[in-house]
Amino acid sequence: MIGLFLCSISARAQLQQPFVFAADPANPSGIAVYTRNDLTGVLTPVPGSPFPRKEEVNVITLDFTARFLFTATHNPSKISMFTVDRNTGVLQEVPKSPFASPSTNSPVFLSTESTGQFLYVINFNSSQPDVSSVESFQIDPVNLDLIPSPNGATQLPGLFLSGATHPSGKSFYALLNIPNSSIPSQAVFLLFDGSTGAFTTLANAFGCCFALDPQGKSLALEGLQSVHFIQPPGRWDSRAQSRHCLSERRALDGIRHFRPISL
Numbered sequence: 001m002i003g004l005f006l007c008s009i010s011a012r013a014q015l016q017q018p019f020v021f022a023a024d025p026a027n028p029s030g031i032a033v034y035t036r037n038d039l040t041g042v043l044t045p046v047p048g049s050p051f052p053r054k055e056e057v058n059v060i061t062l063d064f065t066a067r068f069l070f071t072a073t074h075n076p077s078k079i080s081m082f083t084v085d086r087n088t089g090v091l092q093e094v095p096k097s098p099f100a101s102p103s104t105n106s107p108v109f110l111s112t113e114s115t116g117q118f119l120y121v122i123n124f125n126s127s128q129p130d131v132s133s134v135e136s137f138q139i140d141p142v143n144l145d146l147i148p149s150p151n152g153a154t155q156l157p158g159l160f161l162s163g164a165t166h167p168s169g170k171s172f173y174a175l176l177n178i179p180n181s182s183i184p185s186q187a188v189f190l191l192f193d194g195s196t197g198a199f200t201t202l203a204n205a206f207g208c209c210f211a212l213d214p215q216g217k218s219l220a221l222e223g224l225q226s227v228h229f230i231q232p233p234g235r236w237d238s239r240a241q242s243r244h245c246l247s248e249r250r251a252l253d254g255i256r257h258f259r260p261i262s263l
Contacts, residue, residue, distance in 0.1 A: 019089040021069055023057035033089040051091040055080055055098050059109060064169045065116035067141060072107035079107060081146055094144035101148035103135050108160050114169030122160050122174060126153060130179035132160040167216035175210055
């Protein structure tokens with residue numbers, strides 16, 4: 001069975017390219033690349049697909065300039081880098097791949113940003129118990145290298161649950177489980193600003209799952225008793241819903257009932 005790791009793929013780069021990238025968790029031998037027909041939805045393997053990889057793939061993302069594909073594996077904790085032929089979709093793992101820093105520990109989320117200079121990595125584990133961490137790598141397009149930030153990793157206020165990159169490439173979102181919370185499965189919603197390199201906790205942004213509109217105009221955050229609809233840069237609307245977490249599909253369905261605000 002082919003697994004499409006689209007949740008962590010940079011949306012704008014993915015939409016601009018005629019290719020879909022996928023990995024089969026049961027087959028560690030390669031990464032599949034398909035051309036897509038936007039009228040019929042038909043996927044067709046490109047010549048040479050699947051392409052070889054050195055490590056298994058747990059998460060995958062395409063950089064916003066569509067030059068590189070990045071993947072990560074939990075065990076061992078490694079990050080792989082591939083060049084992408086924009087005309088054919090052919091992948092080639094760079095010679096120095098895979099990469100890791102001393103802080104890389106079970107990477108679970110990858111995000112690039114609009115300039116194509118940095119790769120952000122959220123590690124499920126960190127040097128502290130019950131919290132995840134985030135680190136950055138500079139992308140060297142000349143030497144085909146990933147250079148870890150000298151600042152190391154930053155501890156997050158909880159364990160990573162899910163994340164999404166905004167189509168603008170200027171921010172990404174992370175939903176974290178709060179350790180030792182009085183409310184079971186309570187999670188906090190964070191906004192990462194690529195221009196400052198800092199996380200911001202949105203006021204009252206608690207929930208157990210979320211979904212981002214593919215156009216990046218609205219975001220649904222499911223709480224214990226309501227669904228909150230965030231319309232960037234952070235205005236809120238909400239609607240009473242079930243006390244149980246909704247699926248991301250239902251959350252996305254709810255977005256249609258709210259007028260999006262242009263970014």
